[in-house]
Amino acid sequence: MSLPRFTVWGVTGVPEIGAGDDLVSHILQAVAAQEADDPEAALRDGDILVVTSKIVSKAEGRQFPAADREKVIAQDTVRVVAERVHPGGVTQIVETRHGLIMAAAGVDTSNVPDGIALRLPEDPDASARAMCAGLRERLGITLGLIITDTMGRPWRVGQTDVAIGAAGVMVTDDMRGGVDANGRPLQVTITVLADELAGATDLVKGKATGIPIAVVRGLGRLVTDVDAPGARTLVRSVDDDMFRFGSAEAYRLGYEAALAELRDGGQTTSKRVKQRQD
Amino acid sequence: MSLPRFTVWGVTGVPEIGAGDDLVSHILQAVAAQEADDPEAALRDGDILVVTSKIVSKAEGRQFPAADREKVIAQDTVRVVAERVHPGGVTQIVETRHGLIMAAAGVDTSNVPDGIALRLPEDPDASARAMCAGLRERLGITLGLIITDTMGRPWRVGQTDVAIGAAGVMVTDDMRGGVDANGRPLQVTITVLADELAGATDLVKGKATGIPIAVVRGLGRLVTDVDAPGARTLVRSVDDDMFRFGSAEAYRLGYEAALAELRDGGQTTSKRVKQRQD
Numbered sequence: 001m002s003l004p005r006f007t008v009w010g011v012t013g014v015p016e017i018g019a020g021d022d023l024v025s026h027i028l029q030a031v032a033a034q035e036a037d038d039p040e041a042a043l044r045d046g047d048i049l050v051v052t053s054k055i056v057s058k059a060e061g062r063q064f065p066a067a068d069r070e071k072v073i074a075q076d077t078v079r080v081v082a083e084r085v086h087p088g089g090v091t092q093i094v095e096t097r098h099g100l101i102m103a104a105a106g107v108d109t110s111n112v113p114d115g116i117a118l119r120l121p122e123d124p125d126a127s128a129r130a131m132c133a134g135l136r137e138r139l140g141i142t143l144g145l146i147i148t149d150t151m152g153r154p155w156r157v158g159q160t161d162v163a164i165g166a167a168g169v170m171v172t173d174d175m176r177g178g179v180d181a182n183g184r185p186l187q188v189t190i191t192v193l194a195d196e197l198a199g200a201t202d203l204v205k206g207k208a209t210g211i212p213i214a215v216v217r218g219l220g221r222l223v224t225d226v227d228a229p230g231a232r233t234l235v236r237s238v239d240d241d242m243f244r245f246g247s248a249e250a251y252r253l254g255y256e257a258a259l260a261e262l263r264d265g266g267q268t269t270s271k272r273v274k275q276r277q278d
Numbered sequence: 279m280s281l282p283r284f285t286v287w288g289v290t291g292v293p294e295i296g297a298g299d300d301l302v303s304h305i306l307q308a309v310a311a312q313e314a315d316d317p318e319a320a321l322r323d324g325d326i327l328v329v330t331s332k333i334v335s336k337a338e339g340r341q342f343p344a345a346d347r348e349k350v351i352a353q354d355t356v357r358v359v360a361e362r363v364h365p366g367g368v369t370q371i372v373e374t375r376h377g378l379i380m381a382a383a384g385v386d387t388s389n390v391p392d393g394i395a396l397r398l399p400e401d402p403d404a405s406a407r408a409m410c411a412g413l414r415e416r417l418g419i420t421l422g423l424i425i426t427d428t429m430g431r432p433w434r435v436g437q438t439d440v441a442i443g444a445a446g447v448m449v450t451d452d453m454r455g456g457v458d459a460n461g462r463p464l465q466v467t468i469t470v471l472a473d474e475l476a477g478a479t480d481l482v483k484g485k486a487t488g489i490p491i492a493v494v495r496g497l498g499r500l501v502t503d504v505d506a507p508g509a510r511t512l513v514r515s516v517d518d519d520m521f522r523f524g525s526a527e528a529y530r531l532g533y534e535a536a537l538a539e540l541r542d543g544g545q546t547t548s549k550r551v552k553q554r555q556d
Contacts, residue, residue, distance in 0.1 A: 004290070004482045004489065009283030082520045093520065101433040154432055154521035155379040156512050158450055158468035160477075162434070172436055190436035191480065199438075200478030202469065203497060204282045211282065219481060234434050242360045242371065243432035246520040247528040254532030262540065 046220020324498020
């Protein structure tokens with residue numbers, strides 16, 4: 001077809017990944033096996049690989065004893081954003097060291113052996129750059145790579161995959177200053193390509209199917225330098241963040257601030273509360 | 279390829295849509311024109327059409343004079359979630375009558391003629407059902423249909439498309455109770471397929487290209503009854519919503535509640551503030 005189009009498929013046959021494994025080699029082997037069945041599966045210039053963070057974590061040795069779960073979550077947490085107690089336990093939404101807002105700091109115990117838990121890669125953009133550079137070198141082609149994780153979101157049910165690491169692919173399409181077909185300024189200004197790619201590939205990767213990698217073909221116009229801005233640039237700045245705390249947490253901060261100001265006469269406490277908000 | 283895969287392409291040649299237009303006919307004509315160039319473009323059983331809400335609004339006569347913008351935003355707003363004053367004006371995040379949390383209640387002035395603004399469809403799920411049923415009847419095939427709009431989100435920069443209406447397609451994959459490859463409970467429980475489809479197709483639809491419709495082929499397993507639960511079911515319930523207000527707004531509510539309780543001795547005001555939160 002000569003239409004604007006792209007195709008997404010899952011890379012099957014990736015073996016269970018262990019600490020220290022060369023993930024690039026595993027990917028190339030899995031792709032080669034698919035290629036034997038279907039020449040179309042051979043990677044090409046302009047392809048974008050989308051890789052579940054879980055296998056990156058495994059290769060990077062991010063496994064730890066599940067008994068240490070709370071300790072590791074605390075290590076990976078910069079601050080608690082919101083917390084809710086419910087019959088099943090406590091749901092804590094935190095900001096991770098990567099700037100991601102997610103439950104349990106991304107620590108996961110599904111799709112890992114019993115007694116083991118997994119934390120996110122130390123620096124997902126660096127992981128993406130290393131893998132992207134390795135694949136480009138070994139294949140002699142120019143492709144992009146995204147590392148995904150699964151996140152909930154406010155206001156809407158459920159989870160989707162988003163980009164937590166990226167290399168060699170444009171993470172946003174910044175249309176600020178652009179115009180529509182009538183020459184009028186576009187109100188939507190920054191399309192988040194990397195998250196749209198992450199979500200798209202979740203439709204073939206799936207959590208229950210054991211397919212950790214997908215290929216996107218047909219969007220080669222998004223492929224760029226390995227060192228282009230990564231997924232870290234998708235984290236909103238504190239100044240632009242209107243939802244820095246859960247409503248209950250912010251309400252409580254305001255309530256306590258008023259009480260403290262009245263008790264202390266205002267000056268010092270007001271400053272202290274402001275610091276807690278920053 | 280016999281791999282798990284799908285393809286996405288844009289439907290080009292959709293004309294400018296006006297109030298009262300039969301959108302189903304316009305879609306069929308545009309598809310037929312593509313089909314003349316490429317037989318693959320003919321719609322088939324299991325295809326999912328993803329349609330930008332803008333053309334649905336236009337067909338449903340949701341245009342209004344741009345001068346009435348503030349009045350219409352107020353009409354479509356259930357409550358203000360967060361507000362921020364900045365050099366360019368005031369950004370107001372509101373909950374619309376549809377349960378969507380978005381800036382300006384989805385009112386848009388891009389890609390419409392000068393002096394005109396556009397509001398969201400009255401009932402996007404109903405619009406989706408009507409279009410899906412019409413297409414199924416006229417083509418004699420079973421396809422799904424999603425209506426999208428563009429939304430910002432907390433914590434992460436930029437915007438992506440999400441589903442605001444859906445018919446004939448599973449909007450979520452509910453894996454609660456499911457297990458991973460090791461037989462352990464899946465921690466991620468509800469994958470939001472409709473939003474992932476919406477984001478995926480934004481990669482070919484694009485705001486500046488004037489392509490308002492995309493087709494997804496290869497995910498026929500997600501196509502279901504026209505009357506299956508729609509996009510309205512993606513709106514999180516009040517009880518599950520930890521981010522019902524912006525942080526500044528919730529902080530102010532807490533602050534005022536404390537002052538009011540101290541002033542009034544507690545009982546009545548505490549009740550009033552609680553009502554404001556509900």
